[in-house]
Amino acid sequence: MTTQGCVEAGRPYVKCGDGGLWLHCHLQPGASRDEISGIHGERLKLRINAPPVDGKANEQLIRFMAKTLGVAKGAISLVSGHSSRQKTLFVSGIDSLPSQFPRL
Numbered sequence: 002m003t004t005q006g007c008v009e010a011g012r013p014y015v016k017c018g019d020g021g022l023w024l025h026c027h028l029q030p031g032a033s034r035d036e037i038s039g040i041h042g043e044r045l046k047l048r049i050n051a052p053p054v055d056g057k058a059n060e061q062l063i064r065f066m067a068k069t070l071g072v073a074k075g076a077i078s079l080v081s082g083h084s085s086r087q088k089t090l091f092v093s094g095i096d097s098l099p100s101q102f103p104r105l
Contacts, residue, residue, distance in 0.1 A: 011104075012098070012105075013025075013043040014026070014040070014043060014044050014045040015045075015098060017096050017097070019091070020093055020094065021076075021091055021092050021093040021094060021095060021096070022091070022092045022095055022096070022097070022098070023080075023089060023090070023091055023092075024045060024066070024089070024090040024091075024092065025043065025044045025045065025087075025088075025089055026044055026045045026046075026047050026062075026082075026087075026088045026089070026090060027041035027042070027044040027045070027046045027047070027086055027087060027088075028047050028049060028058060028062060028082075028086045028087075028088055029046065029047065029048045029049065029086070030049050030051060030052060030053040030058035030086075031049075031050075031051070031052050031053065031058075032048035032049055032050050033048075033050060034048070034050050035047075035048065035049055035050050035061065035065040036048050037069070037103050037105070039105055040105050044087065045105075047062065047065070047066075049061050049062050049065060056083075059079055059083065059088075062079070062088070062090075063077045063079065063090075066090060066092070069102070070092060070095065070098070070099060070102070071099055072092060072094065072095060076092055076093045076094050076095075077090055077091070077092050077093075078090065078091045078093070
């Protein structure tokens with residue numbers, strides 16, 4: 002991961018570099034609905050309505066973040082944390098969060 006000092010003000014969970022954004026997330030699978038629920042340390046806390054079984058929560062995480070960020074599912078890669086709650090996503094093709102993204 003090559004980041005060039007780009008951090009969105011007040012958002013330690015996002016960095017830019019390599020032609021996109023790196024999002025550091027804390028996932029809570031099995032929630033009642035998909036939502037951004039706050040900050041967990043320096044990670045974006047996400048509640049996902051899918052069980053942590055057979056990659057279902059990871060798949061739902063990518064669908065939810067694609068919809069939230071307004072990008073195609075194929076633009077989002079799960080870089081680390083495949084079997085952990087601590088995940089890092091790479092979103093290619095954008096260099097900042099959309100204006101409608103919640104300010105936490």
